[in-house]
Amino acid sequence: MMIARLAFQSLLNRWVTALLTVLAIAMSVMLLLGVEKVRTGARESFADTISGTDLIVGARSGSLNLLLYSVFRIGNATNNVTWKSYQDIAKMPEVSWIVPLSLGDSHHGFRVLGTNQDYFTHYKFRHGQTMKFAAGGPFKDLFDAVIGSDVAEQLGYKVGDKIIVAHGVGSISFIEHEDKPFRVSGILAKTGTPIDRTVHVSLEAIEAIHIDWQNGAPVPGQSISADQVRKMDLTPRAITAALVGLKSRLATFKVQRRINNYEEEPLSAIMPGVALQELWGLIGTAETALSVVSAMVVATALLGMVTMILTTLNERRREMAILRSVGATPATVLGLLAVEGGLLTLAGVVIGTAGLYAGLYLAQPYIDHTYGLSLPIDPPRPDEWLKLGAIIVAGFLAGLLPALRAYRLSLADGMMVRI
Amino acid sequence: MASPGAAREGKSPLDAVSFADVRYSWPGPSPFTLTINDFKLRNGEKLLLLGPSGSGKSTFLSLLAGIVVPDRGRIDVSGEDMATLGGAARDRFRVDHFGIIFQMFNLLPYGSLIDNVLLPIRFSKLRRDNALRGGALEDVAKRLLLALGLDETVIATSKAASLSVGQQQRVAAARALIGAPQIIVADEPTSALDRNTEGAFLKLLFEQSNEVDASVIMVSHDEGLAAHFDRVVRLQDIAQSQRGGRS
Numbered sequence: 001m002m003i004a005r006l007a008f009q010s011l012l013n014r015w016v017t018a019l020l021t022v023l024a025i026a027m028s029v030m031l032l033l034g035v036e037k038v039r040t041g042a043r044e045s046f047a048d049t050i051s052g053t054d055l056i057v058g059a060r061s062g063s064l065n066l067l068l069y070s071v072f073r074i075g076n077a078t079n080n081v082t083w084k085s086y087q088d089i090a091k092m093p094e095v096s097w098i099v100p101l102s103l104g105d106s107h108h109g110f111r112v113l114g115t116n117q118d119y120f121t122h123y124k125f126r127h128g129q130t131m132k133f134a135a136g137g138p139f140k141d142l143f144d145a146v147i148g149s150d151v152a153e154q155l156g157y158k159v160g161d162k163i164i165v166a167h168g169v170g171s172i173s174f175i176e177h178e179d180k181p182f183r184v185s186g187i188l189a190k191t192g193t194p195i196d197r198t199v200h201v202s203l204e205a206i207e208a209i210h211i212d213w214q215n216g217a218p219v220p221g222q223s224i225s226a227d228q229v230r231k232m233d234l235t236p237r238a239i240t241a242a243l244v245g246l247k248s249r250l251a252t253f254k255v256q257r258r259i260n261n262y263e264e265e266p267l268s269a270i271m272p273g274v275a276l277q278e279l280w281g282l283i284g285t286a287e288t289a290l291s292v293v294s295a296m297v298v299a300t301a302l303l304g305m306v307t308m309i310l311t312t313l314n315e316r317r318r319e320m321a322i323l324r325s326v327g328a329t330p331a332t333v334l335g336l337l338a339v340e341g342g343l344l345t346l347a348g349v350v351i352g353t354a355g356l357y358a359g360l361y362l363a364q365p366y367i368d369h370t371y372g373l374s375l376p377i378d379p380p381r382p383d384e385w386l387k388l389g390a391i392i393v394a395g396f397l398a399g400l401l402p403a404l405r406a407y408r409l410s411l412a413d414g415m416m417v418r419i
Numbered sequence: 420m421a422s423p424g425a426a427r428e429g430k431s432p433l434d435a436v437s438f439a440d441v442r443y444s445w446p447g448p449s450p451f452t453l454t455i456n457d458f459k460l461r462n463g464e465k466l467l468l469l470g471p472s473g474s475g476k477s478t479f480l481s482l483l484a485g486i487v488v489p490d491r492g493r494i495d496v497s498g499e500d501m502a503t504l505g506g507a508a509r510d511r512f513r514v515d516h517f518g519i520i521f522q523m524f525n526l527l528p529y530g531s532l533i534d535n536v537l538l539p540i541r542f543s544k545l546r547r548d549n550a551l552r553g554g555a556l557e558d559v560a561k562r563l564l565l566a567l568g569l570d571e572t573v574i575a576t577s578k579a580a581s582l583s584v585g586q587q588q589r590v591a592a593a594r595a596l597i598g599a600p601q602i603i604v605a606d607e608p609t610s611a612l613d614r615n616t617e618g619a620f621l622k623l624l625f626e627q628s629n630e631v632d633a634s635v636i637m638v639s640h641d642e643g644l645a646a647h648f649d650r651v652v653r654l655q656d657i658a659q660s661q662r663g664g665r666s
Binding site: 013318326327345 | 506525530
């Protein structure tokens with residue numbers, strides 16, 4: 001008690017250096033906890049990219065590939081799914097709903113997704129939210145398009161603007177469906193998912209713009225105008241993938257097995273949650289790297305504290321001699337310095353933690369809105385408490401380093417310091 | 420091992436301190452050996468120990484206060500052989516029996532005057548109990564500071580760092596005196612003071628030492644102080660010092 005008070009008063013006496021040291025530790029603690037929060041937030045947001053969908057069905061391929069092209073719009077499908085297979089799956093008694101996805105075209109680098117109205121009600125993300133319209137509404141006309149918020153923002157589109165879809169998925173495309181322009185009918189609110197970077201059109205529209213094409217190129221002299229196409233049968237021949245919702249989750253494995261063993265065509269059905277976890281496992285090394293870096297920053301801050309205490313040690317030899325003359329043992333001097341390290345670290349940890357939560361509280365709405373990353377404001381989890389505790393213990397131990405030196409000095413000097 | 424307090428409450432030896440056949444060598448690359456065959460400080464005596472710098476005054480004080488233990492011989496303080504005590508026990512023994520005043524920089528600069536005066540009380544139960552006989556600790560400390568010539572506003576408002584050297588030495592004297600230790604050790608406490616302040620300081624120090632029946636041993640190179648003391652001893656008369664090599 002006496003020792004703690006003396007250590008505290010001595011620190012107050014050197015408050016500028018002490019404050020800077022505490023701030024350095026506080027910043028490092030903020031970084032450590034902040035990285036932790038972003039990690040959890042990113043993982044949860046990522047895992048919630050798609051929810052409410054029990055199975056994703058596509059042509060036979062690996063689950064990651066299927067997940068990447070159907071949900072993240074990365075890469076391409078190996079093959080298509082025939083319309084008949086789609087209808088067979090839709091007819092399965094366990095299936096509650098099914099949404100077709102047709103990919104392969106793009107608009108200025110943003111993928112174009114052909115689907116139907118059900119997509120907007122069945123595709124869920126982030127704790128079961130559904131898409132909301134920031135402006136306009138779903139497509140009504142054949143050549144209506146609904147665009148994600150990033151598309152609208154980056155290309156400056158408003159409801160009613162005309163856009164031309166390009167064939168293929170490159171950002172620069174030489175073949176465009178310029179004869180059949182689309183009209184923006186709605187703009188979706190920010191979701192923080194790949195939806196933001198997608199142009200949605202109806203499945204029939206995808207069929208319509210390719211009706212006069214064969215083998216990936218327009219057939220010369222056979223162009224069919226936008227008005228003519230409206231009168232034609234636009235039932236698709238094939239789709240790229242489908243999202244499936246089941247009546248009961250218990251049937252998931254059964255339906256999955258049946259689709260995987262579908263005889264007329266090689267298909268794959270994957271559970272999005274499992275595939276998402278698999279994918280996170282791949283990119284999760286980055287989060288480990290972040291943790292390592294922030295741990296190193298904490299170590300640096302503690303090193304700075306040791307340096308600070310060590311440099312003040314010489315001018316404090318007099319102080320230690322006085323304490324020795326009034327009966328302090330060298331062990332008391334050792335304790336004094338160790339407690340000082342502990343106090344500095346404790347203050348740093350407390351201020352850092354408080355600072356982080358204040359920062360989170362202020363910045364969370366902005367981060368959520370701008371990056372679609374929802375950072376949880378909840379009390380530190382057990383492993384975070386453990387980390388904070390470990391930092392305090394480390395600070396106390398680091399304080400022992402100069403303390404041991406003070407101990408030796410104190411033994412040698414006694415109370416007669418020659419300065 | 421007798422408890423440090425036993426000597427004070429039990430037998431009352433004539434000598435506050437006695438050195439017999441003491442020999443001590445500083446270890447290290449430039450060894451220095453000090454031999455003191457016979458030296459005594461009587462109870463209540465005010466003794467001036469004269470010696471030029473480098474004559475072994477610091478070593479003598481380290482031996483006296485039990486910071487170091489002699490290689491040979493015996494140092495009794497209040498009838499107790501300090502060499503028989505362990506390190507931590509010597510530290511406790513020191514604060515129980517000695518009040519120590521340095522040449523300068525006596526105070527923890529961040530503490531209040533009262534805090535500084537009460538420091539020994541934090542480490543010594545014996546001196547705490549002694550002080551408590553005079554009332555609440557803060558009051559005792561304040562009375563001592565007043566008696567040593569510091570005025571009330573300075574006591575109440577100042578930090579140690581803001582005091583003049585003369586004022587600092589008075590606070591140091593109050594700290595040495597609080598809780599009535601038997602021996603006040605002063606290492607050139609007046610070297611930074613002018614003649615007038617010096618005389619006043621010694622007068623007040625002795626007054627207060629007499630109040631608590633303490634002996635005073637003061638080390639200095641200044642022969643001009645001799646008039647204030649009961650007895651003057653030259654270090655070279657009681658001690659032989661030898662530099663270089665152990666013999």
